[in-house]
Amino acid sequence: MKDEGWRGLVRRITRITRDPSGAEDVVQSAMVRMLEYRRANTLSNPEGFVARAAVNLAIDERRQRARRPEEALDFVEDALADAGPLQDEVLRARERLARLKLGLARLSPRTREVFLLHRLEGLKYREIAERLGITVSAVEKHVAKAALFLTKWTETW
Template identity: 35%
Template structure:
């Protein structure tokens, strides 16, 4: 077959098969790259030099189109990049709430033991001042003691609690 006849035969196959291949690619990968893949299919068939010897050019074009899709899938898989945006609300590390709760319970228990170990009057003065928020003057008036007595008991309570590593 001469080059001119071969060229005309190829043009004829192109005109008859181009729409079918375009439809094939659109179904497989969408309209974006379909026309480029049709052109690539015909270019590969022409460059192969086998067009002159084909008994079934339509079948050869279909097989070439399928191979292009396989190559495209491999290329996309090889070049695939997974992007995982950081969602700080979801991905940030969480504070150890459970551990904090356990530590708080242990601290309360140690605080209670240390308070119970205080002399009764010292414990009462300390709790009136710290728990009820009373001033030294108010505590003194309620108990009928002076300012220096309140200071003495507060210092003793704080020293005992500090010794228990609570202050």
Template identity: 35%
Template sequence: MTLHTPMAMLHATLPAEHARLLQYFNRRVGREAAPDLVQEVFARMFGSGTLDRIDNPPAYLTRIARNLLIDRSRQKRRDCTVFFPFDENRDAESRAEQTWRIEAADLLRLYRQAVRTMPPKTRRVFVMHRLRRMTYKQIAEQVGISIATVEYHMMRALALCRAAVAEQW
């Protein structure tokens, strides 16, 4: 076997090229990643299926090394996702609390509007029970109606509130 065949030249230059590529990657990506990248360069070269057609092995290996760095750079840009630590006490609750407050304000507006549109006696019974915390018996005595009538007005008031909410949502 003569030293002038492409395969013979390649085998003769492998140790020197390994050292040269290791130095090349050490300067560009650091000592930790360099050995893996050198191995990847040789794996790409031997996996290319073009070993018998390589005229200048050092130039071919340099091109593979540069392409590998370009691929690595593109991959880093694609994977450039920034992760922020999730603080459950700050992030999740503040958003949910803010949403809850907005929804609660909307509901309160709907309920007030529904109460304003109730018939006067129904509104009075509803306000006495829900806002003043009076019992049905106390309301019946104060208004001069039966407990069954108080129950009727409360059911009517709650149905009007439910209808107002259902209409909006």
């Protein structure tokens, strides 16, 4: 999991649990679950697995805390707290999105189309190849080209 993805997930879990010190532990536990699951199963989206597992663990933890009478007030605070992102997070996300749009505009139309079909619509390489009438190898090359370019494009953020 990339560093920014890790930090974003920790922030999300912190908002759910209202426990900044425990949020990293929850994400770490989710990573361990993903690694254990991957030993016996194929996993097409490990980051998604970790995110879902971390959210589930955070919700379980919050429920357990709510059952403890001495922490009942914390649960009320959690229920009333705004789960939305902080204003500075929204601003940074908008800036990153604008920069990403500029980067996507610099890709060739075919590469951009293949990349967006994969990343936004979640299509598998085979599905993209069938839809566009190209080989799976060509799809792999377009996705790799876009990912490499966008990685370099975003390094200066």
